[in-house]
Amino acid sequence: MKFLVFFAAFLVLATATYIKHEDDYKHADKDFLLKQQKVLDLLNHVSQEYGDEHIKIAKEYSVEKNMDKYTNAKAVKEFVKIYKHGFVPKFKLFSLTFDMHRDEAIALFNVFYYAKDWETFYKTACWAREYMNQGVFIYSYTVAILHREDCRGIVLPAPYEIYPYYFVSSDVLAKAQYVKQQGFVQDVNLAEYHGIHFEDNIYTFYDNHTASYDFYDQEQRVSYFTNDIGLNSYYFYFHADYPFWMGGEQYGLNKDRRGELYYYTHQQLLARYYLERLANGLGEISSFNWRYPVKTQYNPNMRYPNGYPFPRRQENFYVNTDNNQYLVQEVEDYERRIRDAVTRGYVTLIDGTKLSLKDHSDIETLGRFVQSNPDLGEIRFYDYLSVIAKFLLGGAVKPYDTIDYVPSALEQYQTAMRDPVFYQLYKRFMSYFFRFKQYMPSYTKEELYYPGVKVDHVEFTRMKTYFENFTYDISNGVYMSKDELTQHKEKYVFHASQKRLNHQKFTVTYDIVADKDTEAAIRVFFGPKYDSYGRHIKLNDNKYNFVEVDYFIYKLKSGKNTITRKNTEFSRCVHDRTPAREIYKRVLTGIAGEGEFKLDMTEGHNGWPLRLLVPKGRREGMVYQYYVVATPFKQAKVPHGSTYPYQYSAGVGSGSRYYEDLPFGFPLDREIDETYFYTPNMHFGDMIVYHSDSYSKKNDVTY
Numbered sequence: 001m002k003f004l005v006f007f008a009a010f011l012v013l014a015t016a017t018y019i020k021h022e023d024d025y026k027h028a029d030k031d032f033l034l035k036q037q038k039v040l041d042l043l044n045h046v047s048q049e050y051g052d053e054h055i056k057i058a059k060e061y062s063v064e065k066n067m068d069k070y071t072n073a074k075a076v077k078e079f080v081k082i083y084k085h086g087f088v089p090k091f092k093l094f095s096l097t098f099d100m101h102r103d104e105a106i107a108l109f110n111v112f113y114y115a116k117d118w119e120t121f122y123k124t125a126c127w128a129r130e131y132m133n134q135g136v137f138i139y140s141y142t143v144a145i146l147h148r149e150d151c152r153g154i155v156l157p158a159p160y161e162i163y164p165y166y167f168v169s170s171d172v173l174a175k176a177q178y179v180k181q182q183g184f185v186q187d188v189n190l191a192e193y194h195g196i197h198f199e200d201n202i203y204t205f206y207d208n209h210t211a212s213y214d215f216y217d218q219e220q221r222v223s224y225f226t227n228d229i230g231l232n233s234y235y236f237y238f239h240a241d242y243p244f245w246m247g248g249e250q251y252g253l254n255k256d257r258r259g260e261l262y263y264y265t266h267q268q269l270l271a272r273y274y275l276e277r278l279a280n281g282l283g284e285i286s287s288f289n290w291r292y293p294v295k296t297q298y299n300p301n302m303r304y305p306n307g308y309p310f311p312r313r314q315e316n317f318y319v320n321t322d323n324n325q326y327l328v329q330e331v332e333d334y335e336r337r338i339r340d341a342v343t344r345g346y347v348t349l350i351d352g353t354k355l356s357l358k359d360h361s362d363i364e365t366l367g368r369f370v371q372s373n374p375d376l377g378e379i380r381f382y383d384y385l386s387v388i389a390k391f392l393l394g395g396a397v398k399p400y401d402t403i404d405y406v407p408s409a410l411e412q413y414q415t416a417m418r419d420p421v422f423y424q425l426y427k428r429f430m431s432y433f434f435r436f437k438q439y440m441p442s443y444t445k446e447e448l449y450y451p452g453v454k455v456d457h458v459e460f461t462r463m464k465t466y467f468e469n470f471t472y473d474i475s476n477g478v479y480m481s482k483d484e485l486t487q488h489k490e491k492y493v494f495h496a497s498q499k500r501l502n503h504q505k506f507t508v509t510y511d512i513v514a515d516k517d518t519e520a521a522i523r524v525f526f527g528p529k530y531d532s533y534g535r536h537i538k539l540n541d542n543k544y545n546f547v548e549v550d551y552f553i554y555k556l557k558s559g560k561n562t563i564t565r566k567n568t569e570f571s572r573c574v575h576d577r578t579p580a581r582e583i584y585k586r587v588l589t590g591i592a593g594e595g596e597f598k599l600d601m602t603e604g605h606n607g608w609p610l611r612l613l614v615p616k617g618r619r620e621g622m623v624y625q626y627y628v629v630a631t632p633f634k635q636a637k638v639p640h641g642s643t644y645p646y647q648y649s650a651g652v653g654s655g656s657r658y659y660e661d662l663p664f665g666f667p668l669d670r671e672i673d674e675t676y677f678y679t680p681n682m683h684f685g686d687m688i689v690y691h692s693d694s695y696s697k698k699n700d701v702t703y
Helices: 030-042 052-060 064-069 073-085 099-113 118-131 134-147 170-182 188-193 218-226 229-241 258-279 325-344 360-371 385-394 420-438 482-487 539-545 580-591
Strands: 196-199 202-206 346-348 354-356 453-460 463-473 493-503 507-514 518-528 547-556 559-566 622-632 682-692
Touching: 030 052, 030 118, 030 580, 052 118, 064 073, 064 118, 073 099, 099 118, 099 134, 118 134, 134 229, 170 202, 170 493, 188 196, 218 258, 218 493, 229 493, 258 360, 258 420, 258 518, 258 539, 258 547, 258 622, 325 346, 325 360, 325 385, 325 420, 346 360, 354 360, 360 385, 360 420, 385 420, 453 622, 453 682, 507 518, 507 547, 518 539, 547 559
Parallel strands: 202 493, 463 682
Antiparallel strands: 196 202, 346 354, 453 507, 463 493, 507 559, 518 547, 518 622, 622 682
């Protein structure tokens, strides 16, 4: 038997990350490698004047004097107008929360996006790196690379390498800067005591990011998950692919079901988070009320590049203060409009047009409404719902001057998922979608049944999770000396080491019986079986707690089909990112003609971290359940990968990211009629996951 698609598209969380077949990739040519080199150079030590070439270009180039080199002169003129009025100064903090900051970032993005060719794009980036605020530049440049056609396949450094401040504890960066200024560690024994290790010109600092300064904060039990650098990078890139401010019509995103994608991504994140809560003895995700104190405290223990600490939210934080009453009222009004629209079955636009919310395909409209993106035109609301909500809940002090604002962790996409209130907020948002789905008819038996196909048996090999140290480069968070800048060479490299969840390799064997040759789509879900009190959860109450972990297409032969898949083949997952230094070496080797630079999606920016595929187990074993369903494969109207090079591109805005047109989460996405739901082409079973607190050589290689 052979897979029709050996590694299928990443359909989970509704993104189509492709994990390559051994022979399904492209080699980068020299022109591409030169582009890749320039991108890496521009994102290295962004807070300092580093790099002769782009500094020279920046001082010679003028956006205003090159209007003819952009396809949208109006957008460039708008940028020049805002720039002359005054942008966020360099070394000040940037946040999408504030209109002024967001408008500036969008204006700069437009200049990047509308550059006619790569050369103009590069010169504009050189100029912006030199004269713009670092946060504005990094954000706009990153989003532009993900959306420009001539940047397909470009590998961005991991977010935690570009700006370590958003990922590593403040004490680690303080130690690193201290060591850098001293030039050495005087007492090796004392250094080891403080979690500092030195070898081969590399200083490694242990980051105990799961430690809590609030000893009695139970939420810290899952901080290994919420603080995971791969998870937070994933969420930032999800935003960068589909920013809430980006119009789908203008930038070509409407073809990607972005409204439904917004819903499904967050629903799946909540489900995955709930599995970790259960593994650690925590209950349901808490709820909150805008009019009452928020019980959940949070101390990020991080600091911004300018030295300001991320704001801390105290326990029983009161949102509805005198200064915030208007904003609270605004959020409540917006939420009421959403609930009313779902109940009435339509959304009313400002011109009186009514958009239906009665059919399942209308979830696209609801998703755009809740996200507050521009795709519906002028809806009767005041501002972006999530922006106001995150400001109110984050714990930051409302500034007198937005230039000096210190955003909370909840207000930055790289750090939002670290805050437990993030999940409480999106639990609230997802409730609107769940209400919408309550009005949808249950799937009929004919829609669920696959005649002649039976999932006869499913077997998992032993599953075990463990914690292991993961090391990554934080050198961009440590300032280079004058000599290093002059010589273009760092004397030392600085790493942070964190404990991250991982799991041993495992395989799944499926026995599927068919009465004829047929083509099947197979979906695999992980979910809870018991709640925090040990009570069995009914399927209808549990359906939104399942996480879709695999999707693949298989040509079934008449008779018994035995299919074996390794965990590394699960289609939704990608490996940890290759360090930027290693990528740079490969680029130079490729340019010199001494090696090949492969373009593939094994480390796709929008893929779920492979190490987080399995929820944490317990020493004695944690009981979860799996759900496998085989359905007839019905190719999407626009075949997958037909409009973009899926081997090395995520295909954002392509309209061909998905294999099928079925609703995301099918068939667990509607109310379930259990009198006929269970069909032979489905299979439920128990899945026991064990856990060890430390890594052993007996464990399989890591990801």
